[in-house]
Amino acid sequence: MLFSQADRARIAAAIADAESRTAGEIVVIVSTAPQRYPATALSIAVLAALVLPLIAVLLGWSPAVLFADWGDTSATGRALRQIEAFVAVQTLVFGFALALVQFGGLARRLTPHGLRRDRVHRDATLQFKARGLEATAGRTGILIYVDEPEHVAEIIADEGIFTRVAPDDWADTITALTDGIKAGRAADGMVEAIARAGAVLAQHVPVMAGDINELPDGLIEI
Incomplete structure (x- = not known):
């Protein structure tokens, strides 16, 4: 858990303080749920199922390993069993590789960094819309x-x-936020980031007469 109850109170106070000098509406969301990359896992599993059995055959693997009576069948029967054996091995390799990559934590490591950033951006955009940040009176929501x-x-x-x-x-x-998290001071980094965002907003979108607080100030953890 990144934040204690005291940390959440500090962050809420920092948001309220920043918003007191701007018409902007600041919402802070922290996602702690690990991303899943099933497309990466499936791609690696399919590639492994296609390539590894082929390499095994080229290195001299024989279907006779799977069939004790391999030599007792006709040429046609051996050809059919060869196909069956190859498909069976492909299926086993696919299942093993899929489980290893998806549940062994390899899917994230094997997914390009750019695609992972795109996933985060997509999730952030969904949260932006779901939390009503584009529904403020002056279109001044910031996530x-x-x-x-x-x-x-x-x-x-x-x-x-x-x-x-x-x-x-x-x-x-962003620098204040990420530096704080890397240093193990997530709450301090968040409070500093909110203060800096508030300063930017106060400069470009100052508070207006009759301004009201349209969005909740508390930290949202998902």
Whole structure:
């Protein structure tokens, strides 16, 4: 668990403090659920099932290993059994490789980093929409999203902020957040990141008369 109850209270207070100086609505979500990559596992399993039995045959493997009465059958029977043996080995290799890659933690390691980042971005975008960040009055929602297992953090801003703040302006926010997590001070990094995001928002999207808090300030953990 990254955050204690005291940490959550600190983060909620940091959000409220940052929002007191801006019309922006800050939402913080931390995902601790590990990503699954079934497409990678299936691809590796299929490749292993196609290649490994073929290599075994080229190295001299014989279906006679599986059939004790191999030499007692006709040439036609041996050919049929050879096909059956090859398919059986392919099936076994596929099942073993699929289980090893999917449940042995290899799927994540074998998935390219860019694809893993795309998965995190997709999840962040879904959360952005699901949490109502694009439904604020001034389109001023901003999501600070952290995928803890993937060690990826990103910021998604709604139209009212995106058109005023350059993407590079969030670099210090992301750096403070990731540095804190790497150093084992996730709560400190999050509080610092929220403060820096609040400073950026206060500069470009200052608080307006009659502004109300449209979204909850507490940390959301999924």
